[in-house]
Amino acid sequence: MTFEINMRCISCKKQAEIKITQAFCSECFLRHYQRRVEKMIKKFKLIHKNDKVLVAVSGGKDSFSCADVLWQLGFDISVLHIDVGVKQCTSPRTKRVVEKFCKERKIPFYFTSFEEFFEIDDINKFFKVAKRPICATCGMLKRALFNKLARENGFTKIATGHCADDIVKYFFKSMLAGDRDSILWLSKLKPLTPSTHKKIVTRIRPLFEMLEVENLAYTKFRNITVAGCVMCSYFQRKDKWTEILREIDKFIPDWKIKIARTLEKIDIQLREKRKQKEGLKECAICGEITNQEICAICNIKRKI
Amino acid sequence: MTFEINMRCISCKKQAEIKITQAFCSECFLRHYQRRVEKMIKKFKLIHKNDKVLVAVSGGKDSFSCADVLWQLGFDISVLHIDVGVKQCTSPRTKRVVEKFCKERKIPFYFTSFEEFFEIDDINKFFKVAKRPICATCGMLKRALFNKLARENGFTKIATGHCADDIVKYFFKSMLAGDRDSILWLSKLKPLTPSTHKKIVTRIRPLFEMLEVENLAYTKFRNITVAGCVMCSYFQRKDKWTEILREIDKFIPDWKIKIARTLEKIDIQLREKRKQKEGLKECAICGEITNQEICAICNIKRKI
Numbered sequence: 024m025t026f027e028i029n030m031r032c033i034s035c036k037k038q039a040e041i042k043i044t045q046a047f048c049s050e051c052f053l054r055h056y057q058r059r060v061e062k063m064i065k066k067f068k069l070i071h072k073n074d075k076v077l078v079a080v081s082g083g084k085d086s087f088s089c090a091d092v093l094w095q096l097g098f099d100i101s102v103l104h105i106d107v108g109v110k111q112c113t114s115p116r117t118k119r120v121v122e123k124f125c126k127e128r129k130i131p132f133y134f135t136s137f138e139e140f141f142e143i144d145d146i147n148k149f150f151k152v153a154k155r156p157i158c159a160t161c162g163m164l165k166r167a168l169f170n171k172l173a174r175e176n177g178f179t180k181i182a183t184g185h186c187a188d189d190i191v192k193y194f195f196k197s198m199l200a201g202d203r204d205s206i207l208w209l210s211k212l213k214p215l216t217p218s219t220h221k222k223i224v225t226r227i228r229p230l231f232e233m234l235e236v237e238n239l240a241y242t243k244f245r246n247i248t249v250a251g252c253v254m255c256s257y258f259q260r261k262d263k264w265t266e267i268l269r270e271i272d273k274f275i276p277d278w279k280i281k282i283a284r285t286l287e288k289i290d291i292q293l294r295e296k297r298k299q300k301e302g303l304k305e306c307a308i309c310g311e312i313t314n315q316e317i318c319a320i321c322n323i324k325r326k327i
Numbered sequence: 328m329t330f331e332i333n334m335r336c337i338s339c340k341k342q343a344e345i346k347i348t349q350a351f352c353s354e355c356f357l358r359h360y361q362r363r364v365e366k367m368i369k370k371f372k373l374i375h376k377n378d379k380v381l382v383a384v385s386g387g388k389d390s391f392s393c394a395d396v397l398w399q400l401g402f403d404i405s406v407l408h409i410d411v412g413v414k415q416c417t418s419p420r421t422k423r424v425v426e427k428f429c430k431e432r433k434i435p436f437y438f439t440s441f442e443e444f445f446e447i448d449d450i451n452k453f454f455k456v457a458k459r460p461i462c463a464t465c466g467m468l469k470r471a472l473f474n475k476l477a478r479e480n481g482f483t484k485i486a487t488g489h490c491a492d493d494i495v496k497y498f499f500k501s502m503l504a505g506d507r508d509s510i511l512w513l514s515k516l517k518p519l520t521p522s523t524h525k526k527i528v529t530r531i532r533p534l535f536e537m538l539e540v541e542n543l544a545y546t547k548f549r550n551i552t553v554a555g556c557v558m559c560s561y562f563q564r565k566d567k568w569t570e571i572l573r574e575i576d577k578f579i580p581d582w583k584i585k586i587a588r589t590l591e592k593i594d595i596q597l598r599e600k601r602k603q604k605e606g607l608k609e610c611a612i613c614g615e616i617t618n619q620e621i622c623a624i625c626n627i628k629r630k631i
Contacts, residue, residue, distance in 0.1 A: 199582055201589035209593070263578050270574040274567050278503055285505035289513070290596045 041240050044277050049244040056241050060092045060229050067214040067287070069227040070180060076100045076227075077133070077178040079169055080124075082117040082250040085184030087124065088238040089230050091245055093182060094128050101178070105168060106136035107161055108146035120250035133172065137164050140172070141320060144327070152326045160323075167311060167320055173224045185228045187279040188235040192264050194282065209291040220303050222312050232283050345544050348581050353548040360545050364396045364533050371518040371591070373531040374484060380404045380531075381437070381482040383473055384428075386421040386554040389488030391428065392542040393534050395549055397486060398432050405482070409472060410440035411465055412450035424554035437476065441468050444476070445624060448631070456630045464627075471615060471624055477528045489532045491583040492539040496568050498586065513595040524607050526616050536587050 030039040032048040034055070039046035047055060064070050070093075078093060080086040080102045093100050104121040106113045118134060125132040138146050141164070153160040173181050190212050197205035197212075214231040218224060230238065242249050271278055305311070306318035313319070334343040336352040338359070343350035351359060368374050374397075382397060384390040384406045397404050408425040410417045422438060429436040442450050445468070457464040477485050494516050501509035501516075518535040522528060534542065546553050575582055609615070610622035617623070 198589050199579070199585045201585060201592060206589070206593055267575055267578050271571055274571050275503070281503045281505060285502050285510070288505060288598050289510055290594075290598055292594045292596075294592055294594055 040244075043234060043236055043240065044280075052240060053244055056233070056237060057092055057095060059232065061096055063214060063232055064096070064229055069182075069215055069229055070098055074099065074179045075177060076180045076182050077169070077173045077176070077224075078102050078182045079165070079184075080104050080121050081184075082121050083184070084238045084242045084249050085186050085189075085230060085235065087184075087247050087249060088233070088241045089182055089184035090124070090130070091128075091247060092241070093229065094130060100182070101131040101133060101176075103133040103135075103169065103172060105140075105165065106134070106138075107165070108137050109150075109157065109161065114250075117250040120248050124247065133176070135168070135172065137168065140168050141324070143324065148327050149323055153323050163319060167318075169226075170222075170224050171311060174222060178224060181224050181226045183226065183228055184230055184238070186230040186233045186235055186238055187283040188268065190228075190231060190283050190286065191279045192268065194286065195267075196264070203293065206291070206293050212286050214287060220312050222305070222310075231287070232280055234277075234279060344548075347538065347540055347544065348584075356544060357548055360537070360541060361396055361399055363536065365400055367518060367536055368400070368533055373486075373519055373533055374402055378403065378483045379481060380484045380486050381473070381477045381480070381528075382406050382486045383469070383488075384408050384425050385488075386425050387488070388542045388546045388553050389490050389493075389534065389539065391488075391551050391553060392537070392545045393486055393488035394428070394434070395432075395551060396545070397533065398434060404486070405435040405437060405480075407437040407439075407473065407476060409444075409469065410438070410442075411469070412441050413454075413461065413465065418554075421554040424552050428551065437480070439472070439476070441472065444472050445628070447628065452631050453627060457627045467623060471622075473530075474526075474528050475615060478526060482528060485528050485530045487530065487532055488534055488542070490534040490537045490539055490542055491587040492572065494532075494535060494587050494590065495583045496572065498590065499571070500568070507597065510595070510597050516590050518591060524616050526609070526614075535591070536584055538583060 030042060030046040031037070032039045032051050033045050034051040035048060037048045040049045041047055041052055070076060076093060076098055078086070078090040078100050080090050082104065090100065090102055102121065102125050104118060106118065122132055122134070124130075136146075137143060137149075143149050150157050150160050169181050169183075193208060194212055197208045214228050216226040241247075268279070275281075303312050303314060304316065306313045306321055307316050308321040309318060311318050311320075315322075317325075334346060334350040335341070336343045336355050337349050338355040339352060341352045344353045345351055345356055374380060380397060380402055382390070382394040382404050384394050386408065394404065394406055406425065406429050408422060410422065426436055426438070428434075440450075441447060441453070447453050454461050454464050473485050473487075497512060498516055501512045518532050520530040545551075572583070579585075607616050607618060608620065610617045610625055611620050612625040613622060615622050615624075619626075621629075
């Protein structure tokens, strides 16, 4: 991505301000970005007229782009921000930034924390007892929270800011892991994960084909203050996967978009389907959907 | 890959001679290699007791490894070598090397050329008229030749030396292309492609989980003279894909084996299956299997 370049916007021929895959001035970039998301929503019927959409916003560039573009396109959205209780990932400042974003746009703002929502006394103890990587536990809690809060407040869709970079990273990791759970994940890498039970709210990913750098540029040009966590800031991130993906970027700049598009077109299934689905049940303790007698969250809570 | 290292063989504790994923002396490496291929054959039922296997041998390290290990394991194999008519890829020396390999092992040796087998007057004209990359035309001709020659000579399986490196490269390229044909290819990236018509011979890839460097080491330790083409010599190859795959090697040395193993476990299908299969027909001219009235080869021949 280049922010100052000596090129012309391919659309209006004015001085270009950015080049990711094509050179654009900021105005044309924003219009082009919005049009791509709009097309995606139409193509995969992500949002219907009467849908009430809950957008999960962490305060980072991806989720802010998602919320802002859906708002610009005139959909009925609300924003949910969660205090995840992990020091590096949440701060009162992040909450204020998201709240201000909503106030400016008159978007209803929902806020809660894992501790409050799940009635957990000490979230750090919960993370410890869970005995898995903290990001995995956080992800599990977030998905459960999104779903329950959305359902209980009459939302018909949950939107997240997952973009092509996330999708491709999940895709690779799952292809490498190759276990049953990872392969089930592969089949869910789609712009829309439909509800499979009346208690499960349909999830949509309107930025499925957008690049991370495009979201970054979108928030810059829209003057959106981003308050993402320092841990996973785009430019500071240095994990193995980020490096691998960037190496491939050097050879094929738009490869992540291409892989995301292929994933839209294919179905990936476990070959031996026998035990693939045990059937969904309601957790004996909290009533949420699980494939066990007791869901993972209640199970950890019992151990604390 | 290192050929001289100050390590012990993990199996017999003698001085190791090679380390790809684990350190081995040459003897243990060869035993380990053969055992892995044997396991693969059993797991996917690649070869049955009464199978007559035709191994396609170009003269490179992969196809020689395939033929040699199947011979070592005691299967009923014959070898087919083709003069493809492309200067850089075929030479009388290559033919002599393959013939000698077979004579030493008392393996029946089949030899033909595209021109002779398909009654093409000038193969270079054929390549020109085909109007696609020469490697694509060559691949198409090879597949057709393998199948017809195998069928007409009573072979029940065709074996090729495709290894994990090839599989992963096809996988990536097809995921990036994302068109209908590429997605059909994705579903065929398996150790065994079953026959779907009585005129089509089942194809097997016994080296599906082996790395290219392992095949190279195998031929070295088995003292097999390799006469592969200079164009695609492992160490001289410099195309974009080889570079991309090597970059990932640096982060995860055995990632290609892992992806190959996941591909064994999954089914990949086009989402909209309606037009996926037009049904197989016999070519109105040559009688070979095609999904058109006239097969691609006869079609090009008519245009010469």
